[in-house]
Amino acid sequence: MAYLLKGVSILGAAPTDLAIVDGVISDKAPDDAQVIDATGLVALPGLVDVHTHLREPGREDAETVETGSRAAALGGYTAVCSMANTSPVADTAGVVEQVWRLGREAGLVDVQPIGAVTIGLAGKQLAELGAMADSAANVRIFSDDGFCVADPRLMRRALEYVKAFDGVIAQHAEEPRLTEGAQMHEGEVSTRLGLTGWPAVAEEAIIARDVLLAEHVGSRLHVCHVSTAGSVEVLRQAKARGVRVTAEVTPHHLLLTDELAAGYDPVFKVNPPLRTRNDVEALRQALLDGVIDVVATDHAPHAVQDKECEWSYARPGMLGLETALPIVLSVFGEKWDLIADRMSIAPARIAGLTGHGGDLSAGTPANITLVDPSARWVVDPAELASRSRNTPYAGMNLPGRIVATFLRGEATVLDGKAVK
Numbered sequence: 001m002a003y004l005l006k007g008v009s010i011l012g013a014a015p016t017d018l019a020i021v022d023g024v025i026s027d028k029a030p031d032d033a034q035v036i037d038a039t040g041l042v043a044l045p046g047l048v049d050v051h052t053h054l055r056e057p058g059r060e061d062a063e064t065v066e067t068g069s070r071a072a073a074l075g076g077y078t079a080v081c082s083m084a085n086t087s088p089v090a091d092t093a094g095v096v097e098q099v100w101r102l103g104r105e106a107g108l109v110d111v112q113p114i115g116a117v118t119i120g121l122a123g124k125q126l127a128e129l130g131a132m133a134d135s136a137a138n139v140r141i142f143s144d145d146g147f148c149v150a151d152p153r154l155m156r157r158a159l160e161y162v163k164a165f166d167g168v169i170a171q172h173a174e175e176p177r178l179t180e181g182a183q184m185h186e187g188e189v190s191t192r193l194g195l196t197g198w199p200a201v202a203e204e205a206i207i208a209r210d211v212l213l214a215e216h217v218g219s220r221l222h223v224c225h226v227s228t229a230g231s232v233e234v235l236r237q238a239k240a241r242g243v244r245v246t247a248e249v250t251p252h253h254l255l256l257t258d259e260l261a262a263g264y265d266p267v268f269k270v271n272p273p274l275r276t277r278n279d280v281e282a283l284r285q286a287l288l289d290g291v292i293d294v295v296a297t298d299h300a301p302h303a304v305q306d307k308e309c310e311w312s313y314a315r316p317g318m319l320g321l322e323t324a325l326p327i328v329l330s331v332f333g334e335k336w337d338l339i340a341d342r343m344s345i346a347p348a349r350i351a352g353l354t355g356h357g358g359d360l361s362a363g364t365p366a367n368i369t370l371v372d373p374s375a376r377w378v379v380d381p382a383e384l385a386s387r388s389r390n391t392p393y394a395g396m397n398l399p400g401r402i403v404a405t406f407l408r409g410e411a412t413v414l415d416g417k418a419v420k
């Protein structure tokens, strides 16, 4: 199938026509191309998420590779990196290949498995990083996300190991001794509510340690879901020194604050926790400055029984894939070059996903997101494609509708609906 996007604006530029032929972007469309009136629509390189929880294998009641892939496509994504905290954990070549194969079968986005750093995410012994790298899944990002690789010697070894194949360790930065029993951000609100706090320094201390380790080893570190103003300063200094560190921020940390915990609605419980207005402002500025490289969703679907319960029993995590671009648009406005870089180009580079994060020039793979920036919509959890319902944005009126998504020239979303 060939397509002709008529009158489309590429990253906000003057309207033009964009043709998709045989999976690549082309100067000219054949006569039988399906014409899409793209007047008022903006084309972006397909979005890439470096941090998605797909829950398969193990918690298919919360999400599967297929339902998560569909949610991703509807959110404008053409590739997602799936986190290793599944059951069994993605700590062997067998499990990462299983996830990779399920992604291919679903065929809605490229699913790039992330491998665990340590066996069972237990933080005791390195997993078989090399075997996962050499597998069909071609793993390049390793993470114990959900848990911090707290042991500095293991962290050093992991950084040394992946250096051989230009891999990267994605750290969930949380000093566990400082967050025992933590329920929310430690600050004025936690004091008022009487909930045990998760202090900012628990994140900042690990990032500070890890940038020094990465510098010492000369290896690549990626910091997951940065949430505090202090973390931004540590990263700023490390980058200025030339440390090979990249970092992500989630849409929810760019918008929401710890005040939301006051209603004790566990939909706002997340790890790291929602922080203060001051942190939100610092994270926004860091994304603009490039101190934070990418927006990553940390899409964390949870089954109803794991979320709709007392705050202290609820699992941390929020849905993100179907709302990420609208949230970023609502925070930053139509800064298309920024959005393309932080949500597609830079994440594709970090994950080593060639073919994604392109410049939409002729001859490049047709991984494209088509957005209507003027369309507003109200988030209805029941309408989301994710198998779970734990969106913190229910009832919010957001700008930006994903009209179409193309994966190597195949439409996965058309007219705002999933094609399969």
Ligand SMILES: NC(=O)N[C@@H](CC(=O)O)C(=O)O
Binding pocket: 053, 085, 145, 146, 147, 172, 269, 270, 271, 272, 298, 300, 301, 315, 316, 317, 318
């Ligand atoms: N980000 C979250 O709040 N949850 C993550 C794991 C984690 O980081 O705790 C999940 O897998 O649910």
